[in-house]
Amino acid sequence: MTTPAMLRDAWLAAAAELESADIDDARFEAEVLLRHATGLNRAQLYASLTDEIDPAAQQRFEAAIAERTTRKPLAYITGTREFYRLEFRVTPDVLIPRPESELLVDAALDHIRQARFRTPEVADVGAGSGAVGIALARHRRGVNLICSDVSRDALLVARDNAQRLLRRPKTSFIQGDLLTPLPGPFHCVVANLPYIPEERLAELEPEVAEHEPRVALTPGTRGTELILRLITQLPSRLHSNGVAVLEVDPGQEIAIADAARQMLPNAEVTVLDDVSQQPRAVRIIAG
Structure with missing residues (x-):
C-alpha cells in the first residue's frame, strides 16, 4: 500500500x-478526482490540504488516476457530468453531454414559452442520458416528456436521471428507432443524434473514439443519415407551430436545413450558432 500523504502532495x-x-x-482533473475519492467539496478540500489522506480514499484516488491515464473520460470515472446546471449520471452506455448541446434546450424553451403551449408534449429522440429532454422539463412546468433511444441500457440511465432530477416526472421511456414507436404528435422534438462521418472517427481524441459508444457517435459514411431520416418523419409528428431542434456537426447545417425546407415547405427553418459561433443546430418551426 502506498504510504499515506498529505492531500496537497497527493494532488x-x-x-x-x-x-x-x-x-x-x-x-484541475486531479482535483476533481481527489474530491471524488475523498467525498470532499472544493471548499472542504482547500481547507484540508495539509491533512493526511485517508488510506481508503488514497487507494480510490490512485485507481482513478490510473484509469484517467488510459484516457478513460473523466465523466465515466466520476459517473457524473454537469449539463444545464444539473448533475447527470453517465455511464459508458451513453454519450457524455457536451456544453454545446445546451443550445438545444435554450432554443426549445424559447419557442415553447413564445408559443404558450400549456402542456407541451416533448420528444427527446436519441436521448442517451436524457440530458437535453430532462433539462428542458426541469425548466418548464407541465411538460410531458418521452425519451427514446435504440439502446435499452441508455434508457435505464435516462430513467435514473429523470427520477433524480424531475420533481414530478411525467416521463416515458421507449426503446426504438427515432419517432417510429412514439405516439405523437409533439409540440417539441429535440434530437442530438449521431452525426460524425465514419471516416472521421480515427481523428477524434482517444477519450471519444476509444471509450464513448460508437452507436452514439456515427450513423454511417456521411454522418447525416439519421438526421435526414428524422426530418422525413416530422411532417406528421409536429403540431402546427411545433418546433424541432436538431443538433448538427458544423458543415452539415446547409444540407440539413435544405432537407427540412423540402419536407416542410411551410416551416420556418433557421440555423443556430453555439457559444463558439459554430453552426450547431437547425431549428424547424412547423407552419
Whole structure:
C-alpha cells in the first residue's frame, strides 16, 4: 500500500502523472478526482490540504488516476457530468453531454414559452442520458416528456436521471428507432443524434473514439443519415407551430436545413450558432 500523504502532495503528484499522460487541465482533473475519492467539496478540500489522506480514499484516488491515464473520460470515472446546471449520471452506455448541446434546450424553451403551449408534449429522440429532454422539463412546468433511444441500457440511465432530477416526472421511456414507436404528435422534438462521418472517427481524441459508444457517435459514411431520416418523419409528428431542434456537426447545417425546407415547405427553418459561433443546430418551426 502506498504510504499515506498529505492531500496537497497527493494532488500535485497526481497532476504531474496526468500531465505526463498528455491530459489537458491535468491539475484541475486531479482535483476533481481527489474530491471524488475523498467525498470532499472544493471548499472542504482547500481547507484540508495539509491533512493526511485517508488510506481508503488514497487507494480510490490512485485507481482513478490510473484509469484517467488510459484516457478513460473523466465523466465515466466520476459517473457524473454537469449539463444545464444539473448533475447527470453517465455511464459508458451513453454519450457524455457536451456544453454545446445546451443550445438545444435554450432554443426549445424559447419557442415553447413564445408559443404558450400549456402542456407541451416533448420528444427527446436519441436521448442517451436524457440530458437535453430532462433539462428542458426541469425548466418548464407541465411538460410531458418521452425519451427514446435504440439502446435499452441508455434508457435505464435516462430513467435514473429523470427520477433524480424531475420533481414530478411525467416521463416515458421507449426503446426504438427515432419517432417510429412514439405516439405523437409533439409540440417539441429535440434530437442530438449521431452525426460524425465514419471516416472521421480515427481523428477524434482517444477519450471519444476509444471509450464513448460508437452507436452514439456515427450513423454511417456521411454522418447525416439519421438526421435526414428524422426530418422525413416530422411532417406528421409536429403540431402546427411545433418546433424541432436538431443538433448538427458544423458543415452539415446547409444540407440539413435544405432537407427540412423540402419536407416542410411551410416551416420556418433557421440555423443556430453555439457559444463558439459554430453552426450547431437547425431549428424547424412547423407552419
